[in-house]
Amino acid sequence: xxxxxxxxxxxxxxxxxxxxxxxxxxxxxxxxxxxxxxxxxxxxxxxxxxxxxxxxxxxxxxxxxxxxxxxxxxxxxxxxxxxxxxxxxxxxxxxxxxxxxxxxxxxxxxxxxxxxxxxxxxxxxxxxxxxxxxxxxxxxxxxxxxxxxxxxxxxxxxxxxxxxxxxxxxxxxxxxxxxxxxxxxxxxxxxxxxxxxxxxxxxxxxxxxxxxxxxxxxxxxxxxxxxxxxxxxxxxxxxxxxxxxxxxxxxxxxxxxxxxxxxxxxxxxxxxxxxxxxxxxxxxxxxxxxxxxxxxxxxxxxxxxxxxxxxxxxxxxxxxxxxxxxxxxxxxxxxxxxxxxxxxxxxxxxxxxxxxxxxxxxxxxxxxxxxxxxxxxxxxxxxxxxxxxxxxxxxxxxxxxxxxxxxxxxxxxxxxxxxxxxxxxxxxxxxxxxxxxxxxxxxxxxxxxxxxxxx
Amino acid sequence: xxxxxxxxxxxxxxxxxxxxxxxxxxxxxxxxxxxxxxxxxxxxxxxxxxxxxxxxxxxxxxxxxxxxxxxxxxxxxxxxxxxxxxxxxxxxxxxxxxxxxxxxxxxxxxxxxxxxxxxxxxxxxxxxxxxxxxxxxxxxxxxxxxxxxxxxxxxxxxxxxxxxxxxxxxxxxxxxxxxxxxxxxxxxxxxxxxxxxxxxxxxxxxxxxxxxxxxxxxxxxxxxxxxxxxxxxxxxxxxxxxxxxxxxxxxxxxxxxxxxxxxxxxxxxxxxxxxxxxxxxxxxxxxxxxxxxxxxxxxxxxxxxxxxxxxxxxxxxxxxxxxxxxxxxxxxxxxxxxxxxxxxxxxxxxxxxxxxxxxxxxxxxxxxxxxxxxxxxxxxxxxxxxxxxxxxxxxxxxxxxxxxxxxxxxxxxxxxxxxxxxxxxxxxxxxxx
Ligand SMILES: Cc1cc2nc3c(=O)[nH]c(=O)nc-3n(C[C@H](O)[C@H](O)[C@H](O)COP(=O)(O)OP(=O)(O)OC[C@H]3O[C@@H](n4cnc5c(N)ncnc54)[C@H](O)[C@@H]3O)c2cc1C
Ligand SMILES: Cc1cc2nc3c(=O)[nH]c(=O)nc-3n(C[C@H](O)[C@H](O)[C@H](O)COP(=O)(O)O)c2cc1C
Ligand code: SF4
Ligand code: SF4
Ligand code: SF4
Numbered sequence: 001x002x003x004x005x006x007x008x009x010x011x012x013x014x015x016x017x018x019x020x021x022x023x024x025x026x027x028x029x030x031x032x033x034x035x036x037x038x039x040x041x042x043x044x045x046x047x048x049x050x051x052x053x054x055x056x057x058x059x060x061x062x063x064x065x066x067x068x069x070x071x072x073x074x075x076x077x078x079x080x081x082x083x084x085x086x087x088x089x090x091x092x093x094x095x096x097x098x099x100x101x102x103x104x105x106x107x108x109x110x111x112x113x114x115x116x117x118x119x120x121x122x123x124x125x126x127x128x129x130x131x132x133x134x135x136x137x138x139x140x141x142x143x144x145x146x147x148x149x150x151x152x153x154x155x156x157x158x159x160x161x162x163x164x165x166x167x168x169x170x171x172x173x174x175x176x177x178x179x180x181x182x183x184x185x186x187x188x189x190x191x192x193x194x195x196x197x198x199x200x201x202x203x204x205x206x207x208x209x210x211x212x213x214x215x216x217x218x219x220x221x222x223x224x225x226x227x228x229x230x231x232x233x234x235x236x237x238x239x240x241x242x243x244x245x246x247x248x249x250x251x252x253x254x255x256x257x258x259x260x261x262x263x264x265x266x267x268x269x270x271x272x273x274x275x276x277x278x279x280x281x282x283x284x285x286x287x288x289x290x291x292x293x294x295x296x297x298x299x300x301x302x303x304x305x306x307x308x309x310x311x312x313x314x315x316x317x318x319x320x321x322x323x324x325x326x327x328x329x330x331x332x333x334x335x336x337x338x339x340x341x342x343x344x345x346x347x348x349x350x351x352x353x354x355x356x357x358x359x360x361x362x363x364x365x366x367x368x369x370x371x372x373x374x375x376x377x378x379x380x381x382x383x384x385x386x387x388x389x390x391x392x393x394x395x396x397x398x399x400x401x402x403x404x405x406x407x408x409x410x411x412x413x414x415x416x417x418x419x420x421x422x423x424x425x426x427x428x429x430x431x432x433x434x435x436x437x438x439x440x441x442x443x444x445x446x447x448x449x450x451x452x453x454x455x
Numbered sequence: 456x457x458x459x460x461x462x463x464x465x466x467x468x469x470x471x472x473x474x475x476x477x478x479x480x481x482x483x484x485x486x487x488x489x490x491x492x493x494x495x496x497x498x499x500x501x502x503x504x505x506x507x508x509x510x511x512x513x514x515x516x517x518x519x520x521x522x523x524x525x526x527x528x529x530x531x532x533x534x535x536x537x538x539x540x541x542x543x544x545x546x547x548x549x550x551x552x553x554x555x556x557x558x559x560x561x562x563x564x565x566x567x568x569x570x571x572x573x574x575x576x577x578x579x580x581x582x583x584x585x586x587x588x589x590x591x592x593x594x595x596x597x598x599x600x601x602x603x604x605x606x607x608x609x610x611x612x613x614x615x616x617x618x619x620x621x622x623x624x625x626x627x628x629x630x631x632x633x634x635x636x637x638x639x640x641x642x643x644x645x646x647x648x649x650x651x652x653x654x655x656x657x658x659x660x661x662x663x664x665x666x667x668x669x670x671x672x673x674x675x676x677x678x679x680x681x682x683x684x685x686x687x688x689x690x691x692x693x694x695x696x697x698x699x700x701x702x703x704x705x706x707x708x709x710x711x712x713x714x715x716x717x718x719x720x721x722x723x724x725x726x727x728x729x730x731x732x733x734x735x736x737x738x739x740x741x742x743x744x745x746x747x748x749x750x751x752x753x754x755x756x757x758x759x760x761x762x763x764x765x766x767x768x769x770x771x772x773x774x775x776x777x778x779x780x781x782x783x784x785x786x787x788x789x790x791x792x793x794x795x796x797x798x799x800x801x802x803x804x805x806x807x808x809x810x811x812x813x814x815x816x817x818x819x820x821x822x823x824x825x826x827x828x829x830x831x832x833x834x835x836x837x838x839x840x841x842x843x844x845x846x847x848x849x850x851x852x853x854x855x856x857x858x859x860x861x862x863x864x865x866x867x868x869x870x871x872x873x874x875x876x877x878x879x880x881x882x883x884x885x886x887x888x
Binding site for chain 2: 047048049111
């Protein structure tokens with residue numbers, strides 16, 4: 001990580017704000033797993049709805065009442081099978097899905113008693129049972145002789161690779177980083193996926209075989225799309241959004257102004273969180289999951305004052321009510337309707353940030369009210385969205401992009417011959433792990449159909 | 456406040472809640488605690504001839520539990536008292552002295568010979584008991600020795616043993632019936648013929664709880680093998696209620712007082728038994744599952760219920776529901792109910808739809824317009840079977856509403872104000888004309 005940018009000599013940025021033990025305690029499971037009896041009692045709450053609304057609301061089509069019924073009857077392997085056969089990252093999704101906006105938001109128990117069935121926790125209970133006990137539920141069909149290249153080892157790419165491997169194809173995954181997992185490994189908040197879960201899950205997924213992994217291979221550098229199209233029967237692009245948006249302010253390069261995603265990646269990788277440099281007064285620019293995550297994790301690392309500065313109003317913030325509440329619970333301030341104006345600095349270290357206070361117009365647009373607000377800051381985190389790296393993607397071809405994302409059809413097929421794509425890199429995705437997994441699955445089904453139709 | 460006091464066959468108790476013969480009434484220690492907790496009476500753990508029986512030294516009990524560990528059904532392979540006759544007798548004498556206002560019944564089980572009854576009945580009565588309960592119901596162990604259910608399953612034996620007991624007893628004699636028979640009226644009538652003052656029912660039902668999934672043996676076992684036990688607790692209440700109601704509405708037995716037993720866990724269960732003809736109730740499993748304190752809610756719950764109904768005593772409730780129990784053949788076949796869903800209460804789970812669609816009459820329609828789920832009853836198909844009501848998770852969301860005028864859209868027949876039953880139905884080959 002870019003430590004150069006965190007060298008404030010005034011000691012406002014420093015490691016060891018909390019003891020090792022305090023930090024360890026802070027980064028335990030956000031939602032502790034259910035015990036066996038808790039799971040049975042919770043499973044009993046499911047009504048097994050017909051054409052279940054929770055299943056409809058799950059981006060990966062998991063048969064929720066089906067797996068809950070299996071938990072009820074002590075058939076945990078059956079429950080896990082129901083989950084993982086639709087969503088091979090059912091373990092991670094159980095931990096990181098914003099269930100309050102997905103399955104649980106649709107649960108009919110909300111109407112009955114304002115308390116949905118804890119679907120995410122039950123999903124974790126079932127999937128943990130096979131992951132922890134190494135029960136392999138999948139095997140590969142007979143070899144088809146077809147080979148497919150997958151670019152990116154995030155949830156989209158690995159989901160696609162797993163399904164294709166199950167169907168008997170040979171897969172090669174090209175990943176630019178050294179470690180697999182994409183944002184499961186580098187992005188998801190540490191308290192959502194403790195104990196190296198991302199790698200444990202990947203080991204389980206890759207255990208079926210037929211998937212060759214090549215790390216340190218970046219599309220646009222070591223490999224290029226044309227070659228892949230030629231060498232393989234099909235290509236899946238699951239390269240995510242590898243770079244971040246900038247504020248476009250004059251002195252954005254001063255020390256203390258940092259990409260949140262980069263800081264989080266570092267936080268996820270370090271084995272000594274107490275060694276991380278942590279600011280005293282932190283301002284987070286953004287309004288999504290990343291903003292919430294960096295703010296809360298900064299607090300857990302011992303930052304004194306953390307403020308999320310969001311350009312628009314509370315009700316259109318991308319972070320859900322639940323996540324906003326989570327932030328507030330951790331003593332994070334959220335400042336709505338403030339737009340970044342300029343960074344104040346001393347000795348090229350950031351010291352504060354000035355914002356325009358915005359007013360919503362009738363037509364929904366924002367206008368500066370003329371008033372300003374200045375927030376003290378020794379660290380400013382930029383969490384204003386990520387961007388597709390197009391280098392290596394669109395040269396020498398006609399890959400159709402829109403709004404900076406890859407355009408795909410309902411089967412996740414791109415405009416290029418033999419090329420499918422899914423996950424964060426495609427247009428109209430909702431930037432969730434579960435959606436990336438679904439994209440990979442749908443693309444795999446489509447690739448398989450295409451490849452076997454010709455046979 | 457209604458009067459909860461009970462007078463059963465002249466045996467007085469401050470409330471109609473007695474402990475049934477079993478572990479809760481096994482010895483003075485338990486019974487003293489029960490009376491302190493407020494129970495109205497006990498039927499002491501069944502006495503037998505010396506030498507006393509022995510019990511297994513392993514699991515006697517097992518239960519069926521819901522996922523949140525609520526006991527739904529219970530079974531046991533316990534025999535009658537495993538303590539010497541005289542020890543029980545002295546304890547009973549002392550307890551009755553200490554608690555003169557509570558009912559103390561001697562549950563007994565003796566072999567089928569008059570001499571035993573002639574010898575033991577007077578000695579027991581001398582201890583001061585208020586009456587006898589003849590255990591003709593124990594379905595395990597004792598029945599292998601020609602007692603318990605082995606007597607209760609043969610009306611002639613019931614009559615004979617009842618006569619012997621009556622001959623030597625001056626206090627009332629209650630005969631406790633086994634449900635392990637085909638028609639409870641035969642044993643009940645035999646009690647009457649033998650001179651019984653009352654019947655109590657039910658004792659436990661022959662049962663095996665389950666299999667041990669690891670060892671693939673029955674469960675539970677004593678060492679390697681197990682034996683069937685007696686089923687009781689909440690799950691058996693409907694079976695007991697039916698038998699009580701049959702006796703209460705049968706011409707010959709309708710004046711025979713009944714003590715209701717089987718699954719009583721709350722005051723509501725007591726209301727069920729009493730309204731269907733019992734004068735009081737006895738409780739075993741619920742006390743074994745929750746302890747003696749449950750009687751507090753039984754008493755206040757029943758009291759509040761009687762107050763709400765404007766009844767002054769338990770006696771006024773006895774048998775209130777009996778006239779509503781009849782044979783199927785007398786049910787009004789002209790009566791037409793249709794399910795009606797209260798859309799404001801409906802939480803759109805669709806359980807009513809799927810059960811009706813898969814297993815009943817395809818009468819609940821489902822539409823889903825962009826996530827707006829609506830479930831509606833189609834009167835053209837609804838036969839009023841009550842399946843939807845039986846599965847709907849929302850209280851009072853679906854109700855059965857009677858059609859009083861017009862035409863039943865399912866049959867095309869006009870609703871008739873006149874009742875008509877199977878006995879005169881044209882499809883009945885044995886119809887009376
Ligand atoms: C901080 C943060 C927190 C989040 N929290 C949540 C959450 O709690 N819940 C949730 O559902 N979602 C969350 N998300 C979103 C979620 O992580 C993503 O939607 C999801 O990971 C997308 O999966 P993907 O496979 O498309 O992309 P990624 O996970 O980004 O994986 C892409 C992979 O491709 C590799 N790659 C990129 N470019 C190349 C190239 N040119 N050549 C080869 N390999 C390449 C990358 O190294 C990476 O391994 C969060 C995102 C962030 C940033
Ligand atoms: C462990 C146990 C032991 C019992 N022992 C006797 C007994 O000795 N004599 C008897 O008449 N009934 C005995 N019963 C039957 C109960 O008195 C009662 O009739 C039956 O359990 C149904 O009532 P309940 O559902 O309230 O338990 C016993 C029941 C249990 C559970
Ligand atoms: S994958 Fe996510 S949205 Fe789908 S059921 Fe599981 S927790 Fe809910
Ligand atoms: S909506 Fe809720 S109650 Fe219905 S099936 Fe889904 S989890 Fe169960
Ligand atoms: S079962 Fe009850 S709550 Fe569920 S859809 Fe039917 S009427 Fe509505």
